[in-house]
Amino acid sequence: MEEETLTLESQLPTDGDEPMPDMAHQSPQSDSDSDSDSDDDARDNLQLQTLETELSTNPSNYDAHIQYINLLRKTGDIEKLRRAREAMSDLFPLIPVMWQEWARDESSLISRTEAFPAIEKLYERGVSDYLSASLWSDYLDFIQEYDASVKDCSPAGISKARDLFERALTATGLHVSEGSKIWEAYRDFEQAIVHTVNESDIQAKEKQIQRVRSIFHRQLSVPHLDMRSTLLAYKTWEVEQGSMADVQSGDLDGVPSHVASAYQKALDMYNARVNLEEKISTLDKADTERFQEYMNYLKFEQSLGDPARVQVLYERAITDFPVSSDLWLDYTRYLDKTFKVGNAISKVYSRAVRNCPWVGQLWVRYLLYMERSRASEKEIAAVFEKALQCTFSTLDEYLDLFLTRVDGLRRRILLSSEVEDVLDYSLVRETFQLASDYLSPHLKNTDAFLRLHTYWARLELTLGKDLVAARGVWETFLKICGSMLEAWGGYIAMEIESGHIKEARSIYKRCYSKRFPGTGSEDICHAWLRFEREFGTLEDLDHATQKVTPRLEELQLLRSREESKLAERESISEKNTREKRRPTSDITLEQSPAKRRKDAVQNLNKVGEKGKAHVSNSVEKQKIEETNAEVEKTCGKKEEHSKDSNQEKARVYTDQCTAFVSNLPLKATSEDLTKFFSDGGVGGIRILRDKFTGKSRGLAYVDFLDDAHLAAAISKNKETLLGRKLSIARSEPKRGKRDLSDRNLPHGLARRPDCTDAAKDSASGESVSSSQQSGPPHAAQSNARKPRVEHIQLKGKNTFALPRNVAALNLSSKKPETEEKHDEQPKSNDEFRKMLSQG
Numbered sequence: 001m002e003e004e005t006l007t008l009e010s011q012l013p014t015d016g017d018e019p020m021p022d023m024a025h026q027s028p029q030s031d032s033d034s035d036s037d038s039d040d041d042a043r044d045n046l047q048l049q050t051l052e053t054e055l056s057t058n059p060s061n062y063d064a065h066i067q068y069i070n071l072l073r074k075t076g077d078i079e080k081l082r083r084a085r086e087a088m089s090d091l092f093p094l095i096p097v098m099w100q101e102w103a104r105d106e107s108s109l110i111s112r113t114e115a116f117p118a119i120e121k122l123y124e125r126g127v128s129d130y131l132s133a134s135l136w137s138d139y140l141d142f143i144q145e146y147d148a149s150v151k152d153c154s155p156a157g158i159s160k161a162r163d164l165f166e167r168a169l170t171a172t173g174l175h176v177s178e179g180s181k182i183w184e185a186y187r188d189f190e191q192a193i194v195h196t197v198n199e200s201d202i203q204a205k206e207k208q209i210q211r212v213r214s215i216f217h218r219q220l221s222v223p224h225l226d227m228r229s230t231l232l233a234y235k236t237w238e239v240e241q242g243s244m245a246d247v248q249s250g251d252l253d254g255v256p257s258h259v260a261s262a263y264q265k266a267l268d269m270y271n272a273r274v275n276l277e278e279k280i281s282t283l284d285k286a287d288t289e290r291f292q293e294y295m296n297y298l299k300f301e302q303s304l305g306d307p308a309r310v311q312v313l314y315e316r317a318i319t320d321f322p323v324s325s326d327l328w329l330d331y332t333r334y335l336d337k338t339f340k341v342g343n344a345i346s347k348v349y350s351r352a353v354r355n356c357p358w359v360g361q362l363w364v365r366y367l368l369y370m371e372r373s374r375a376s377e378k379e380i381a382a383v384f385e386k387a388l389q390c391t392f393s394t395l396d397e398y399l400d401l402f403l404t405r406v407d408g409l410r411r412r413i414l415l416s417s418e419v420e421d422v423l424d425y426s427l428v429r430e431t432f433q434l435a436s437d438y439l440s441p442h443l444k445n446t447d448a449f450l451r452l453h454t455y456w457a458r459l460e461l462t463l464g465k466d467l468v469a470a471r472g473v474w475e476t477f478l479k480i481c482g483s484m485l486e487a488w489g490g491y492i493a494m495e496i497e498s499g500h501i502k503e504a505r506s507i508y509k510r511c512y513s514k515r516f517p518g519t520g521s522e523d524i525c526h527a528w529l530r531f532e533r534e535f536g537t538l539e540d541l542d543h544a545t546q547k548v549t550p551r552l553e554e555l556q557l558l559r560s561r562e563e564s565k566l567a568e569r570e571s572i573s574e575k576n577t578r579e580k581r582r583p584t585s586d587i588t589l590e591q592s593p594a595k596r597r598k599d600a601v602q603n604l605n606k607v608g609e610k611g612k613a614h615v616s617n618s619v620e621k622q623k624i625e626e627t628n629a630e631v632e633k634t635c636g637k638k639e640e641h642s643k644d645s646n647q648e649k650a651r652v653y654t655d656q657c658t659a660f661v662s663n664l665p666l667k668a669t670s671e672d673l674t675k676f677f678s679d680g681g682v683g684g685i686r687i688l689r690d691k692f693t694g695k696s697r698g699l700a701y702v703d704f705l706d707d708a709h710l711a712a713a714i715s716k717n718k719e720t721l722l723g724r725k726l727s728i729a730r731s732e733p734k735r736g737k738r739d740l741s742d743r744n745l746p747h748g749l750a751r752r753p754d755c756t757d758a759a760k761d762s763a764s765g766e767s768v769s770s771s772q773q774s775g776p777p778h779a780a781q782s783n784a785r786k787p788r789v790e791h792i793q794l795k796g797k798n799t800f801a802l803p804r805n806v807a808a809l810n811l812s813s814k815k816p817e818t819e820e821k822h823d824e825q826p827k828s829n830d831e832f833r834k835m836l837s838q839g
Helices: 031-057 062-075 078-091 096-107 113-129 133-146 155-172 180-194 202-220 227-240 257-281 287-304 307-320 325-338 343-355 360-372 377-388 395-414 426-443 447-462 467-481 485-497 501-511 520-535 538-581 593-611 617-645 647-653 670-676 707-714 740-744 755-764 768-773 777-784 786-790 804-810 829-838
Strands: 658-662 682-689 696-704 727-730
Touching: 031 062, 062 078, 062 096, 078 096, 096 113, 096 133, 113 133, 113 343, 133 155, 133 180, 155 180, 155 307, 180 202, 202 227, 202 257, 227 257, 257 287, 287 307, 287 325, 307 325, 307 343, 325 343, 325 360, 343 360, 360 377, 360 395, 377 395, 395 426, 395 447, 426 447, 426 467, 447 467, 447 485, 467 485, 485 501, 485 520, 501 520, 501 538, 520 538, 538 658, 538 727, 658 707, 670 682, 696 707, 707 727
Parallel strands: none
Antiparallel strands: 658 696, 658 727, 682 696
């Protein structure tokens, strides 16, 4: 009849303005309150639109689903609320609280009993997602209140209720902290039936009393919270039945011995677990700590060897940590080891992949379980298709899934006589092809991809009995991964195992001249020669030798060149290292203006001595003066150019926080070095260049703001920049080569001795003794700078290059007896002029 087929939706209010039943009915409000409600409604509608947009673009947003459902419950739109809950349930398992809210909302709208089955299905779906004694309790209450057969205590109704109570006890009866709720509800139900039994039917009444007693005995043998209260309730009930005289006696007085023994054992078990229960029930702990407490509890239960208790504890842990992949893996591993097969295990796997669909290992175990439980090919294929729609974290998980599917198909084909549905080999080929297409962009030239195709070709040959298809697998793979030596070797091995020596030889001829990584090219040549020795004729061996020998010589030549290049690079690196460690030369690469000036004067003096017999004194003096003027002019230009363009080079002589970098790539720029020293603190970079070509010399100085950044830079020694390993060390220029008066200048601003200072020193300081005794004002100023020169400590082998007027002040007074007397006192420019004029 049409009236009997009405659905739950047809029983719900159609007025969209009616509030949800769980909301309090509002009293009449003032205009201001109405305006406030209008604003709230507008705000809620806007938020609903935002959430609907978000869920349409990202349906996997768990939090958005929760917010959307809560807002719909607030607005009272039952149609949208129902659709929203169904949409979320399709994607995610719902927590027990959400199922309770859903069932209560729907049950509050019931107007006729025809809607009862729909709500009953909601409870059934809810108790299958997670373990919850509270949800089971609500389910049992709903059945007793709305199921007419149960409410009237008809035989069918009583049987239905008892079956449901037994299911609830199986699920939650061993729950230490909450299982007693179901036991008490079950006792109350059976005690209520006692009162419905006709007093005249003594046998039926005694049977019902025995049912209640049996439930008491079962509960007292199970460890649960507040066991003593259960014992007192039992004794009170027995007193009411006349089976016990006094409740106030000792706890176990009057209790049957077998019940007392079971109770004492259960009490001991509870006492052994009470501390563990407290630890997992503490809500103020961090999730990681509670999870570890659960794992400790599980180890304890597993050590006692009671699978039912272990499973209940796993279910409790899953309810608190539903997306812990480690917990699901541990749970399913225990079930596979303990129970092997069973409907309960299938449900656990189904829930596991719904909670953690991104874990490939769970899907693999699910497929293996279904094969173990002799599931149909249709069911296994459906699970495999669902797994392929998930996103795994690694490619190995996809490969493992495909191989597991192929393994199952292979076994079912081999055992076709023992299974009902006979499979065709084409399923194996299709699975392999799907795997190859799916993984080839990501696993190209990898051992995993090679393993897949090796397996495929072997099954084509052995299971499919198709040699052409097996060769086609290898040929296809070589087009993708032809640079893998192992691929050619696998192809050849298959032909040899099949006895096709000629075909194997043809493969050697195709690949012996290819270039493989490492020593692969040599290996394939030697493998061909071994093959011909073992399988070929003498002519075949000669032919292979004729082909292979030039190839091996070519490879040896290439190898020698590579080794020589490597040795050359190592030699250059060692040379740079030695140059870095060699003491800095006292002679600069480019002579200072003062040195040029002195050399020019000395050369002119020599010219004057050779030509004084042929040239008059006046002409010679004029040439000397003109030359001196030209030298001074040149030094002035050099000084100006040095100040303008070589400021960075000048800092090399005084830096206190500088790194010296060698083996620098010639194409490296200052920006490359700045990026290389990514820790920061770089104050300046000076790349040394050839003075004629301007090209980099592979050396650089890098200034840092402080020693901390310098130390960080030195720690990068031997790290690679643009393909070359840099050598980095602290730059420590010798103090003796600096102008010590510059010590008082700020860091990096010390002056470099220039030709102006040298000219002044040369002009004013004709001799130490003369400058100290008398002289013009400029000579006194020159003497003021003398102390900085007198304290210079000259060391090393290159002191011969110092100007003589400086060397005389600092070198040791001990001189070889062979030195002539006039070399002990340097001559000034005026003395040279006088000597030339006298000649």
